[in-house]
Amino acid sequence: MSSISSPSVRGAQAAPGQGIGLYLAIGCLVAVLGFALPFVGLPKNLLALLTSASISAILATAVGFLVRQAGLSSFGHAAFYGGAAYAIALLVKYTSLPAEVVVLAAPLLIVGLGVVVSLILLRTNGIAFSMLSLAMAQAVYELVMKWRDLANGEDGLRIRFAREIFGLKLSFFQKADTMFLVTWAVLVVVIAILVLVSRSNFGTLTIAIKNNEERARFLGYRTLWPRVVILALSALIAALGGTLFALYNGYVTPSLLHWTLSGEALIIAIIGGTRSVWAPAVGAFVFVILRDVAGNYTTHWQSIVGLVLIAVVLTLPNGIGGALTAFTNRFGGRQNG
Amino acid sequence: MADGYMLEARGLTRRYAGFTALNNVSFALREGEIRGLIGSNGAGKSTCMDVLTGRGKNPIGTVRLGGEDISKLSQRERRAKGLSRSFQKTSIFPDLTIREQVRLAARNAELDNSEEVISELALSSIADRLASDVSYGDQRRVDLALALVGRPKLLLLDEPAAGLTVEESLSMARMLRDLSERWKLTVMLVEHDMEVIFAICDRLTVLHLGEVLTEGDPESVRSNPEVIRAYLGSSFA
Amino acid sequence: MLIQILNGLVYGGMLYIVSVGLVLIFGLRRVVNFAHGGLYMLGAYIGFAAGLYFGFWGGLVVALVLMALLGVLLDYGVFRPLQDKDHMTTVLVTFGILLVMEDMVHMIWGADTISVAMPALFDGTVDISGSPFPIYRLLVIAVAIVVVLGLTLWLRHSRAGLYVRASSVDALTTGMQGVDTERLSLAVVGLGTALAGLSGVIASPLMALSPAMGSSVLIESFIVVVIGGLGSFSGAFFAALVIGQVHNLGIVYLPNVSSMLPLLLMVVVLILKPSGFARSH
Numbered sequence: 001m002s003s004i005s006s007p008s009v010r011g012a013q014a015a016p017g018q019g020i021g022l023y024l025a026i027g028c029l030v031a032v033l034g035f036a037l038p039f040v041g042l043p044k045n046l047l048a049l050l051t052s053a054s055i056s057a058i059l060a061t062a063v064g065f066l067v068r069q070a071g072l073s074s075f076g077h078a079a080f081y082g083g084a085a086y087a088i089a090l091l092v093k094y095t096s097l098p099a100e101v102v103v104l105a106a107p108l109l110i111v112g113l114g115v116v117v118s119l120i121l122l123r124t125n126g127i128a129f130s131m132l133s134l135a136m137a138q139a140v141y142e143l144v145m146k147w148r149d150l151a152n153g154e155d156g157l158r159i160r161f162a163r164e165i166f167g168l169k170l171s172f173f174q175k176a177d178t179m180f181l182v183t184w185a186v187l188v189v190v191i192a193i194l195v196l197v198s199r200s201n202f203g204t205l206t207i208a209i210k211n212n213e214e215r216a217r218f219l220g221y222r223t224l225w226p227r228v229v230i231l232a233l234s235a236l237i238a239a240l241g242g243t244l245f246a247l248y249n250g251y252v253t254p255s256l257l258h259w260t261l262s263g264e265a266l267i268i269a270i271i272g273g274t275r276s277v278w279a280p281a282v283g284a285f286v287f288v289i290l291r292d293v294a295g296n297y298t299t300h301w302q303s304i305v306g307l308v309l310i311a312v313v314l315t316l317p318n319g320i321g322g323a324l325t326a327f328t329n330r331f332g333g334r335q336n337g
Numbered sequence: 338m339a340d341g342y343m344l345e346a347r348g349l350t351r352r353y354a355g356f357t358a359l360n361n362v363s364f365a366l367r368e369g370e371i372r373g374l375i376g377s378n379g380a381g382k383s384t385c386m387d388v389l390t391g392r393g394k395n396p397i398g399t400v401r402l403g404g405e406d407i408s409k410l411s412q413r414e415r416r417a418k419g420l421s422r423s424f425q426k427t428s429i430f431p432d433l434t435i436r437e438q439v440r441l442a443a444r445n446a447e448l449d450n451s452e453e454v455i456s457e458l459a460l461s462s463i464a465d466r467l468a469s470d471v472s473y474g475d476q477r478r479v480d481l482a483l484a485l486v487g488r489p490k491l492l493l494l495d496e497p498a499a500g501l502t503v504e505e506s507l508s509m510a511r512m513l514r515d516l517s518e519r520w521k522l523t524v525m526l527v528e529h530d531m532e533v534i535f536a537i538c539d540r541l542t543v544l545h546l547g548e549v550l551t552e553g554d555p556e557s558v559r560s561n562p563e564v565i566r567a568y569l570g571s572s573f574a
Numbered sequence: 575m576l577i578q579i580l581n582g583l584v585y586g587g588m589l590y591i592v593s594v595g596l597v598l599i600f601g602l603r604r605v606v607n608f609a610h611g612g613l614y615m616l617g618a619y620i621g622f623a624a625g626l627y628f629g630f631w632g633g634l635v636v637a638l639v640l641m642a643l644l645g646v647l648l649d650y651g652v653f654r655p656l657q658d659k660d661h662m663t664t665v666l667v668t669f670g671i672l673l674v675m676e677d678m679v680h681m682i683w684g685a686d687t688i689s690v691a692m693p694a695l696f697d698g699t700v701d702i703s704g705s706p707f708p709i710y711r712l713l714v715i716a717v718a719i720v721v722v723l724g725l726t727l728w729l730r731h732s733r734a735g736l737y738v739r740a741s742s743v744d745a746l747t748t749g750m751q752g753v754d755t756e757r758l759s760l761a762v763v764g765l766g767t768a769l770a771g772l773s774g775v776i777a778s779p780l781m782a783l784s785p786a787m788g789s790s791v792l793i794e795s796f797i798v799v800v801i802g803g804l805g806s807f808s809g810a811f812f813a814a815l816v817i818g819q820v821h822n823l824g825i826v827y828l829p830n831v832s833s834m835l836p837l838l839l840m841v842v843v844l845i846l847k848p849s850g851f852a853r854s855h
Contacts, residue, residue, distance in 0.1 A: 123845070131796040143831060215428045218412050259789060259793070306671065310667050
């Protein structure tokens with residue numbers, strides 16, 4: 001990546017390579033501070049909220065990464081998220097595999113699914129991708145709803161885990177004060193890995209394909225496989241979120257597969273901002289906490305979300321993350337110069 | 338390359354539903370030559386570039402690069418053989434910095450001369466800015482840089498000076514002449530700006546309605562009555 | 575068997591009317607209207623509410639007029655200001671509108687399903703090869719046929735129709751002589767939303783109303799539009815017919831996996847012809 005730059009290009013238009021140090025410092029600080037949260041005497045319900053928020057953040061990160069690297073807006077990530085949760089529930093119900101194997105196998109199954117799906121959906125352009133991702137995911141939802149013998153329809157399934165998983169008591173995964181550490185750790189690792197991927201040669205290539213596929217092909221690159229890899233990676237991360245949900249809650253319902261969940265994840269990613277890898281996660285925490293607060297005052301959360309989405313799309317194309325970045329750059333720029 | 342030609346094109350043809358955009362066009366370029374491809378709008382210049390690079394479906398005709406038949410290869414494979422092009426409409430990657438995209442272009446070439454290309458094209462001072470943040474003239478040079486990196490054997494340039502000021506286009510022309518001499522580049526250039534064409538081309542091929550009208554050195558083409566009637570008009574006589 | 579095919583035609587007909595509205599809007603504005611399913615739902619509710627006062631047919635007229643007005647408003651207030659932005663902007667904005675619309679309907683009419691009575695005139699059955707078949711269903715098929723014929727005539731024989739067809743094949747950058755494109759797009763989007771409303775109203779006696787009814791139609795109409803080839807009128811027609819049959823036969827013979835069948839069909843089409851079966855390039 002770029003090294004030290006000329007002062008004339010500092011500021012809001014800063015190239016991706018600039019100010020890494022500052023961002024790295026802020027990122028590490030937030031990551032470390034997060035692990036302290038369960039130990040500072042927060043009320044139990046707030047910690048439970050933060051645990052749900054970090055699971056939502058993982059899903060939103062997956063959706064946002066797909067927008068960032070491939071320019072594809074998925075309206076169907078619930079299929080990967082809820083799909084992983086259901087895979088766990090069904091594997092526990094129908095097989096006698098150890099829980100550890102189930103928990104590791106479910107996301108991998110979903111990645112396989114993601115590759116197959118992407119090979120079909122990536123034959124279309126961006127808009128058709130959005131339409132078809134919605135259709136595919138909703139078909140999975142309908143399948144689970146209608147095929148009652150398979151997964152108990154709309155009543156969902158309770159997952160009977162073993163008492164110990166990975167040598168830890170089941171309650172470790174099902175209580176917020178301990179589970180938060182797990183979800184937060186997964187979120188931090190996911191974001192770190194995705195930042196590395198986005199800054200790698202491969203990340204640069206996928207942005208190039210997103211910008212101008214034909215030119216990329218003419219520079220001698222294959223353009224289908226990089227997008228398949230990005231979609232599979234995004235599916236894997238969504239599936240990790242679903243896996244954590246299943247572990248934490250111990251049950252699955254079809255709402256995990258419903259398109260409103262996919263739509264919500266996309267909205268969170270857009271509101272958070274898709275210019276940066278980390279911004280959708282910020283969006284998720286803002287979204288989940290605001291929803292909880294708003295729940296005390298109004299039943300029209302859905303209208304609020306719709307209006308906020310429209311407002312952000314029209315006025316803040318880079319979302320909350322874009323605004324934060326601009327602020328940090330100005331702050332950092334003043335300090336340095 | 339026993340016959341000394343870097344590019345030999347024979348019988349290039351492309352038909353769309355209902356009309357023939359390019360009909361049995363042939364030409365050959367010597368190594369190090371700068372060839373101008375001129376003609377009025379719709380004469381088939383861009384189509385000719387597309388067929389040479391394998392863009393679009395069912396190209397007809399043979400293309401030999403350095404003696405090797407590349408007619409059956411994909412765009413991607415042709416680039417790997419050393420055939421490179423720029424596009425009429427600026428075709429760059431707005432979300433990448435200039436350095437990132439030039440390096441990306443260099444990664445598939447045998448020779449990574451991205452830094453050299455960046456400095457030759459006077460992009461060093463803005464190399465770490467996003468391509469979407471620089472001026473149009475700079476973007477045209479980025480487009481050229483993507484085509485030039487890796488020192489291709491043959492460079493096809495589709496109106497590199499389009500939209501540039503007179504000054505900018507003349508400086509681009511000088512730069513091209515200079516680079517082609519130093520790097521032994523063979524260049525085929527589509528351009529409407531006759532100043533640029535006459536300043537740097539060794540030979541010209543004139544297309545008219547999808548066919549070759551004539552070919553020759555700039556002076557003879559300029560004075561050819563057929564060319565004047567079909568394309569140049571009286572102002573150049 | 576004949577009964578099954580007729581039922582498939584009923585569903586396919588409704589699907590066609592919704593989908594062709596989507597195609598009209600896509601053709602002229604190059605946007606995929608995610609609020610389209612919501613418009614179908616809203617049309618059904620307006621038809622129901624107005625029907626309480628003016629009867630089923632009066633309700634239908636009120637719904638068509640209001641939905642057409644809403645479409646004009648949508649074009650003027652949303653699609654036109656956003657026409658120079660990228661496609662995803664409009665997709666996301668219409669998605670936001672869908673959320674607001676669902677919430678509004680939920681607030682006004684509640685979340686419970688509402689059933690709508692058949693219009694009295696058509697509340698009977700006829701005998702078709704030995705089994706009774708509701709007359710109303712035949713009426714739905716007839717309405718779909720009228721829409722198909724009306725649209726085809728308009729697209730083929732009017733100047734505006736010609737422009738809409740040309741624009742749906744290839745986005746036109748310049749206007750056509752004698753066609754006021756801005757006014758035409760108001761009319762076309764209005765027509766598209768009115769068709770969504772029409773479909774919603776005529777579907778309402780066959781399926782209960784609920785705020786979520788729009789999204790399931792939206793999803794199947796997406797499949798129709800993509801299988802038909804984005805922006806293709808004839809493609810949408812054939813795709814709707816096929817999906818109608820597949821949907822219906824699936825429900826009868828393979829209830830567990832019926833929702834997967836249209837999708838599998840779509841997968842096959844996409845593998846054979848990525849741009850849909852009406853498009854060759």
